């Protein structure tokens with residue numbers, strides 16, 4: 001490498017980030033300390049009371065937490081259980097916790113494996129938990145043995161619990177003590193969901209054991225969103241944020257519902273866009289562009305593991321929604337558009353029935369919405385109507401970031 005190139009690289013390595021002082025503070029996974037958690041005092045103390053017995057080895061109450069996305073459910077659950085774990089150790093109680101993201105572990109076996117591996121200390125138990133190869137029952141047996149050998153009490157956070165494909169695991173975990181599967185260890189479950197309708201899918205016995213306590217987290221208002229961002233503004237160097245930035249990001253995030261995830265996403269993206277522009281201040285225009293980027297990123301993430309056929313079906317819906325004043329569309333109308341897309345992408349054309357199955361899966365994943373009602377025209381029975389949950393342009397930009405979609409169409 002020439003000296004000149006070498007020195008330009010060195011200049012980059014040596015330079016400080018002109019915009020961010022500590023960008024990690026804006027990462028969605030970052031768990032802020034208590035002083036940075038705003039407007040959740042009641043929720044924190046309610047949850048703490050609910051699991052309080054665990055501190056001295058008693059059974060924590062099973063708790064359901066509901067609320068729209070970005071209302072601090074996961075944050076409060078992690079914060080309170082972390083604090084409980086620390087305090088319990090000072091009382092010589094062996095309290096351990098596990099966090100399961102049910103969008104990742106969706107089957108009963110995956111959840112049990114993850115729990116057994118999280119709670120295990122193989123050098124003390126002599127129990128191995130292989131990633132595959134055992135029956136679900138064998139994994140359960142190992143989990144129960146591990147719990148009784150190592151722990152007085154465990155708290156299991158099941159985040160996005162409505163994404164579980166099999167509810168039997170809820171039955172097993174919530175009734176493990178009663179059913180005599182474990183002797184000494186106490187198990188508490190914190191189940192978190194965006195969907196209040198989730199309860200309808202549960203067996204009554206499971207529901208009554210899971211729902212010893214139930215909390216609903218309200219959305220934030222624009223003031224709270226501003227405060228949440230102000231308490232993270234040291235993510236930026238001093239003077240980088242112009243005065244309009246936080247109020248505007250808060251107003252955008254409050255528009256749909258008060259979503260702190262969106263507020264922080266917008267703030268982080270605005271900083272990145274300013275940096276890409278070579279600007280060392282973040283301005284209103286960066287926030288406006290960041291808002292669109294935050295929507296597209298979120299949607300791309302939802303779609304990223306979806307097969308091409310599913311993306312084609314969602315794309316079809318977005319194209320007709322873009323052209324029409326209507327908001328909801330019957331399967332038949334979407335199918336006509338889908339057929340053209342399948343042809344131009346050179347993929348198999350599914351039957352209307354199978355394309356509709358794909359759309360229903362996407363509705364389950366909150367990628368789009370569905371209602372069923374009587375279709376138009378004489379003699380029509382009940383039919384599904386699908387609608388987008390995001391602007392058509394956002395959906396299209398997200399899908400077009402998949403190369404198969406952009407050049408072909």
Ligand SMILES: Nc1ncnc2c1ncn2[C@@H]1O[C@H](COP(=O)(O)OP(=O)(O)OP(=O)(O)O)[C@@H](O)[C@H]1O
Nearest residue numbers: 028036037038069070071072073074075228260261
């Ligand atoms: N009260 C708050 N104070 C400070 N930061 C917050 C607060 N509530 C949420 N956040 C931040 O917003 C982001 C989203 O919060 P969280 O993941 O807890 O939301 P959620 O309700 O669990 O959303 P989802 O249902 O989409 O998982 C996180 O980065 C979190 O740190």
